[in-house]
Amino acid sequence: MKRNFQSWILLLVFAMPVLFIAFIAGLYFIPCGFDNNCAQASLPDIIHTPIPTIIPATMPVPGTGSASESAQTKCAVNAESLLSVWVNAGAPETDTFQFTDLNNLTCQATFADVQVLFQEANLWYTGAPACITCHNSNLTAAAVNLDLSSYAGITAGSRRTSADAKGNDILGGGNWFASKLNDMLFVQQKMPFGRPAGAVPIHGPVVLVGTLIGTGAGSATSAAGGDQVARPSNPGGPGEAVTLKGDPAEGEKIYVANCTPCHNTQGQGGMLNPGSDDGTVPALNPIDPTLISDNYSTFAYNLDLFLQHGSTPAGSNPTLKMPAWGDENKLTQQNIADLIAYLISLNKK
Numbered sequence: 001m002k003r004n005f006q007s008w009i010l011l012l013v014f015a016m017p018v019l020f021i022a023f024i025a026g027l028y029f030i031p032c033g034f035d036n037n038c039a040q041a042s043l044p045d046i047i048h049t050p051i052p053t054i055i056p057a058t059m060p061v062p063g064t065g066s067a068s069e070s071a072q073t074k075c076a077v078n079a080e081s082l083l084s085v086w087v088n089a090g091a092p093e094t095d096t097f098q099f100t101d102l103n104n105l106t107c108q109a110t111f112a113d114v115q116v117l118f119q120e121a122n123l124w125y126t127g128a129p130a131c132i133t134c135h136n137s138n139l140t141a142a143a144v145n146l147d148l149s150s151y152a153g154i155t156a157g158s159r160r161t162s163a164d165a166k167g168n169d170i171l172g173g174g175n176w177f178a179s180k181l182n183d184m185l186f187v188q189q190k191m192p193f194g195r196p197a198g199a200v201p202i203h204g205p206v207v208l209v210g211t212l213i214g215t216g217a218g219s220a221t222s223a224a225g226g227d228q229v230a231r232p233s234n235p236g237g238p239g240e241a242v243t244l245k246g247d248p249a250e251g252e253k254i255y256v257a258n259c260t261p262c263h264n265t266q267g268q269g270g271m272l273n274p275g276s277d278d279g280t281v282p283a284l285n286p287i288d289p290t291l292i293s294d295n296y297s298t299f300a301y302n303l304d305l306f307l308q309h310g311s312t313p314a315g316s317n318p319t320l321k322m323p324a325w326g327d328e329n330k331l332t333q334q335n336i337a338d339l340i341a342y343l344i345s346l347n348k349k
Contacts, residue, residue, distance in 0.1 A: 088238065105211060155171070157169050232311030241334070246337035246339070251339045251341050251345075260328075267346055268285055276314065277314045287343065288346060291303060310325070310327070
């Protein structure tokens with residue numbers, strides 16, 4: 001009995017250091033794995049919002065007074081809308097361009113706002129490297145010899161043989177839908193590099209950029225004088241139609257077949273719409289004066305937003321609503337371009 005007791009005492013004395021060492025090792029290796037930098041750590045998954053957002057680091061900390069007001073003037077827009085409007089506007093570097101944000105307000109931005117999409121890591125999906133990680137000014141190592149780190153690099157294109165050489169245009173000559181940028185990011189969805197299936201929202205991440213130039217939901221400040229430019233109730237940016245040449249004669253045929261029942265012959269209006277605030281369908285001839293512009297592209301842009309995305313009139317329960325001709329593929333983009341040309345011709349005096 002005495003020998004057994006001594007044996008247990010000796011076993012306990014020798015076992016305690018071993019158990020202590022095993023305990024310390026467990027504390028380290030269980031959460032971190034066998035890598036000193038914890039790269040193999042088994043941590044719980046992080047839950048992310050389905051549409052990532054980013055606030056540029058240069059924005060002021062929200063507070064009171066002018067700093068808070070400055071933050072509130074930023075506009076929420078998805079990557080596809082921002083890039084498409086910038087490209088279709090001729091991809092300006094310092095000049096401003098206008099876009100409609102997700103709150104259906106008109107905003108303006110510059111290339112500096114577009115750069116956010118190329119320079120921010122973890123933007124397109126969780127763990128995503130910044131685009132400039134692979135596409136930078138070191139052309140010998142840059143993927144497809146493309147530099148996205150500067151305006152000059154972007155406009156110089158891809159497959160460049162040297163810093164002074166011009167490569168393949170990635171901006172489609174000012175036509176977003178013909179651009180390589182659109183093809184890789186949103187059509188083939190091959191970029192950003194390594195994107196997991198389904199990790200990137202269909203229209204890309206949402207960013208807070210630019211400056212609000214309109215006030216009030218569904219309207220924007222008119223460049224022609226303080227009136228509010230009419231905007232559809234449904235948000236969204238311009239479609240491919242704004243880059244196409246429209247034929248007014250073809251547009252008239254499309255109008256007669258699709259628009260006359262609500263807007264009357266040649267857009268004269270007067271058709272009843274019970275449940276809407278004014279009780280009638282708006283006339284298109286003459287059209288809302290805030291939509292009219294001496295600049296054809298601006299006029300077309302204003303009309304295109306309604307035709308692409310549709311709109312519900314203000315009122316308790318309007319009987320008639322503007323269809324989303326573009327979003328629902330009721331009309332082709334060429335049809336919409338022709339229709340825009342016809343509506344503009346009706347309002348030229």
